[in-house]
Amino acid sequence: MVDDLAAARALVGAHPGLRAVTRDGDVLAAHLAVGGGAGGSSVLQMRAALDQAAADLDAARVTAGRTAIGLESAAEAEHRAQAELDAAQARVTEAPTAIRVAQAGVSAAQGGLDQVRARQREADQRDAAAAKRLAQLEAAAQAAADEAARLAKSVAAAEEARAQAREEAAELEIRLAEAEYAGELESEPTTDARDDLAEATTAARQREMEARLQVRTAEERVKGLEGKADGLLRAAQRERHERAQAATQRARRKQLAVVADAVAKGAARVLRVLAGSIELAAGERDAADLARVAVDAELKQVRLRVRELGQELDKLVNRVHGSEVARTEQRLRLEQMEQRALADFGVEAEALVAEYGPDVPVPGEPPVPYERREQEKRARAAERQMTELGKVNPLALEExxxxxxxxxxxxxxxxxxxxxxxxxxxxxxxxxxxxxxxxxxxxxxxxxxxxxxxxxxxxxxxxxxxxxxxxxxxxxxxxxxxxxxxxxxxxxxxxxxxxxxxxxxxxxxxxxxxxPSPFYVMDEVEAALDDTNTQRLLTLFEELRESSQLIVITHNKRTMEIADALYGVSMRGDGVTQVISQRLRERV
Missing domain, CATH: 3.40.50.300 (P-loop containing nucleotide triphosphate hydrolases)
Known part of the structure; x- marks a missing residue:
């Protein structure tokens, strides 16, 4: 903190690393000079302005970042458009059949170039907005620096007030001490005088406390404003650097856009030339196709005629071959028949022909002339009859x-x-x-x-x-x-x-x-009978026992009463059955 600009220049010249602030709010550094404002603002207004400046700076950074991203996206889009344009141009140079694909590629490249130009315009607009915002931030930083200077003046005034309050407090303490000492030496002061001195002392201490608080608050605000001002200045410098880079990239993109436009125009001219060449080639191709169709039709007729002649030749060859085979078979058959006649009958072929030839009538009543078909039928009938008879069995009589x-x-x-x-x-x-x-x-x-x-x-x-x-x-x-x-x-x-x-x-x-039988065996025949029917049954038993022996298995006591002997079967405690017999009466 210095009094005027002369002192500030002297201080900065002696110490280039320092920053001097005058009482009027001027800021002077080795590479910075900012003039102070004539009017003043309240601390709340300056704090609000400082907060708004910080928010604007953050928004400017975000905007700058988006701008950079947009510029990068525009550059990437431009590169892609250039690549598509190169690919389209390469496809244009290929065969005429790929001309439509090439035209589509060029159209896509032109569309990409238009998109790049639109994005470039948007980036220019964002760059202009960022520059405007940067100017506002610089103004806000300057206002913050002015406020810091004014606060520095307030701090100096507060320090002077604090020094005066300390002097007054020291003087009052001295006076109080002298009054107390004088009272001890002479006589006790009056109550009013003592109260006046106490009130004066309390007021002095209060003023000292307020001065200290003001000084401390001012110092803290000065430090905060200085930090924010430095941050704003650094942000402004970065923004300038980014603007310079953006301008460089924009210029480069403009050059690339000009080159792309020129390439697109050249591709369009090439396409027109290729379209003309393709039309000529298409006409020649159509003429060649017509000629080829005519030649194919004539060739098809010639091939059809050659195929028909080949089939006729195959038929003739097969017929000739069949005739040769038939003649050969006939000759072999005649040779076999001659050999068989000679072996079986001992007659040569000439004698057989002379005796049984086609000129000799067939024996019969009357003889008939020789007809080949009739004689073949007779031969087949005779062969069937011989086959039905079978072979001769010499052992047939014995069997x-x-x-x-x-x-x-x-x-x-x-x-x-x-x-x-x-x-x-x-x-x-x-x-x-x-x-x-x-x-x-x-x-x-x-x-x-x-x-x-x-x-x-x-x-x-x-x-x-x-x-x-x-x-x-x-x-x-x-x-x-x-x-x-x-x-x-x-x-x-x-x-x-x-x-x-x-x-x-x-x-x-x-x-x-x-x-009747010698004896009968009955097993519980009276189990389902009542007493009356049981008695009737026992009467029948009495009649049967006169001529036969009855063995009756029963649980009925009345049946047991008419028996001559009883045989009971029981089981002992050890599990062994035991037979018990009892004769009731003797048989007569």
């Missing part, structure tokens, strides 16, 4: 005698079998008759006994046996009809379990009565 003897033997055996069959059929008939007689007698006896026994076990009921096929006693079946008293049903399937069981026992007892 016939053996077969005749075998036939006589088989006839005798057949007669024996017929006689044996007649005898067996007679025996079978006798057995069938006897079986029918025995079955009929047994059936009559059983049916008679069943009717009697059924009326005994079912008092008032009706039961009988009926044959299903009385005409054939060997295959007939037996149906049991049972009608207990008080019921109209006769079929066993409609009876109760006890009734069916008692009916079955009655049928068995009927068989026993009709054809």
């Amino acid at each position: 016939f005698a053996a077969l005749e003897e075998r036939h006589a033997f088989l006839n005798s055996q057949l007669e024996d079998l017929k006689n044996t069959r007649r005898e067996l059929m007679t025996v079978v008939q006798e057995v069938d008759n006897r079986v029918q007689a025995m079955f009929a007698a047994a059936y009559e006896d059983v049916a008679r006994e069943f009717e009697q026994i059924f009326t005994r076990v079912f008092p008032g009921g009706d039961g009988k046996l009926v044959l299903t096929d009385p005409a054939d006693m060997l295959t007939t079946g037996i149906e049991v009809e049972a009608r207990p008293p008080g019921k109209k049903v006769k079929r066993l399937s409609l009876l109760s379990g006890g009734e069916r069981s008692l009916t079955a026992v009655a049928f068995l007892v009927s068989i026993f009565k009709a054809r």
Whole structure:
């Protein structure tokens, strides 16, 4: 901080690294000179301006970055357009068939060049906006520097006020000390004087404190403004450098755009020349195609004629070859026939021709002239008859005698079998008759006994046996009809379990009565019977025991009571069965 510009020049000349600020706000450095403003602004306004300047600087940096990106994108697009233009030009120089692809490539290159120009215009606009923004930032930086200078003046004034406040405070302290010392020496001062001195001291200290605060605040603001001002200046320098680079790139792109425009115009001229050449070549090609079509048609007719002649030649060659083969076969066949006639009959071919030749009539009644077709038919018929006869078997007589003897033997055996069959059929008939007689007698006896026994076990009921096929006693079946008293049903399937069981026992007892046996074995036949029916069954057992021995397995006590002896089977604790017998009465 210096008083005027002369002092600032002297200070900067002595120390080039320093920056001098005068009380009027002028800033002077080795490579910088900024004039101060005449008017002043408040601290809040300067801070707001400084913040706005910082924001504008950031926005300018972003804009500059976008501008740089846009310029780079424009440069890349220009390079791509140039590459496409080169590729299109290379395709133009190829065959005439690629002219449409080349035209499309040139059109795409021209479109890319237009896009590059549009992007270049946009980049120029952004560059102008960035330059305008840079000027605004420089103005804001200058205002910030002026504000820093004014704040420096405020700091100096605050330092002077602080020095004065310190002097006043020191003077008041001296006065207070003298007053206290004088009071001790002479007499105690009055209350009003002591209060005045205390208030003066407090006010001086307060002014000193405020001055210190102002000085500290001003120093901090000066430091912050100096830093922001330096940052703004550096940003402005960078912006200038970037603008210079952007201008250089823009100039280079303009040159490239001019070159690209010239190349596009040259390509257009080349395309026009190529279009004319292609039209001429197309006309010549069409004429050549017409000539080729005519030649192809004539060549096709010639080839068709050559193919037809070749087919006729093949037919003639095949026909000639077939004729030669047929003549050769005929000659070989004649030679074989001559050899066969000589070998089989001992007659030469001349003699056979003289005797059986085509000039000699065929023997018969009457002889007929020789006709080849008729004689071939006769020969084929004779060959078929010989084939049907087969070869001559010299052992046919012996085989016939053996077969005749075998036939006589088989006839005798057949007669024996017929006689044996007649005898067996007679025996079978006798057995069938006897079986029918025995079955009929047994059936009559059983049916008679069943009717009697059924009326005994079912008092008032009706039961009988009926044959299903009385005409054939060997295959007939037996149906049991049972009608207990008080019921109209006769079929066993409609009876109760006890009734069916008692009916079955009655049928068995009927068989026993009709054809007695030395003994009978029954297994719990009374299990499904009530006491009344059981008593009826026991009555039947009493009748059977008169002529036969009964072995009955039962759990019924009433059945056990009529038995002569009881045999019980039980299991001991060790798992071994034990038979216990007990005779109840002696048989008479």
